[in-house]
Amino acid sequence: MNIILLGAPGAGKGTQAEVISEAAGIPQISTGNILREAVKNGTEYGLKAKDAMDSGALVSDDIVIGILKDRIAKDDCKGGFILDGFPRTDVQAQALDDMGVRIDKVVEIAVEDSAIQKRMSGRRVCENCGASYHIDYKPTEIDGKCDKCDGKTVQRKDDRPDTVLERLSVYHKQTAPLKDYYGKQGKLVSVAGREEISETSAAVLEALGI
Numbered sequence: 137m138n139i140i141l142l143g144a145p146g147a148g149k150g151t152q153a154e155v156i157s158e159a160a161g162i163p164q165i166s167t168g169n170i171l172r173e174a175v176k177n178g179t180e181y182g183l184k185a186k187d188a189m190d191s192g193a194l195v196s197d198d199i200v201i202g203i204l205k206d207r208i209a210k211d212d213c214k215g216g217f218i219l220d221g222f223p224r225t226d227v228q229a230q231a232l233d234d235m236g237v238r239i240d241k242v243v244e245i246a247v248e249d250s251a252i253q254k255r256m257s258g259r260r261v262c263e264n265c266g267a268s269y270h271i272d273y274k275p276t277e278i279d280g281k282c283d284k285c286d287g288k289t290v291q292r293k294d295d296r297p298d299t300v301l302e303r304l305s306v307y308h309k310q311t312a313p314l315k316d317y318y319g320k321q322g323k324l325v326s327v328a329g330r331e332e333i334s335e336t337s338a339a340v341l342e343a344l345g346i
């Protein structure tokens with residue numbers, strides 16, 4: 137099954153992608169995590185992407201489409217995958233179609249902007265493996281340490297309030313129109329993102345019939 141998770145930054149796509157990944161046994165592909173890794177390692181496209189990421193803008197379509205193409209060509213994607221944070225523009229959605237990728241379901245996690253702004257300030261991510269947490273809603277067992285790999289959990293630079301506003305504006309302008317694109321194909325299901333993560337997960341899994 138090939139699944140897309142849509143939703144504003146901070147709506148909980150990453151967390152729900154992890155849940156689906158475990159339940160369905162298919163990999164989670166987060167272009168944001170791949171890009172952050174590239175920035176950390178100082179690779180060529182990491183250097184190109186860094187400024188856009190820090191300011192809350194989108195990285196160019198060419199770069200992210202290239203990343204995605206390479207990633208879904210790997211063996212572990214043969215039985216399906218979950219796209220978390222891709223596509224984000226109509227050019228990217230078109231690129232998936234052009235690659236011949238058949239999308240089964242698109243799940244939107246719907247959360248009000250005001251709730252997002254509140255959530256982002258508490259979000260923490262593991263520097264090492266990218267797992268995401270929240271200081272109130274999904275705390276780590278040991279403060280500041282990733283439950284999965286013991287890495288250090290930190291606040292992302294782009295989770296600062298002014299950058300969050302910019303990211304929300306980019307989402308509404310460039311990504312939200314994709315709801316129509318997939319809605320017209322009968323693939324879109326919308327799930328209300330709740331504060332209680334397990335409630336959202338139950339609704340997401342039900343929407344996917346998992």
Ligand code: AMP
Pocket residue numbers: 145167168169171188189190192193194195196197200220221222223224225228294303
């Ligand atoms: P995320 O963790 O998904 O919120 O992504 C963090 C940042 O990476 C975004 O704010 C963008 O700058 C960049 N990024 C991730 N995925 C994409 C994408 N599909 N298209 C363009 N930029 C992206």
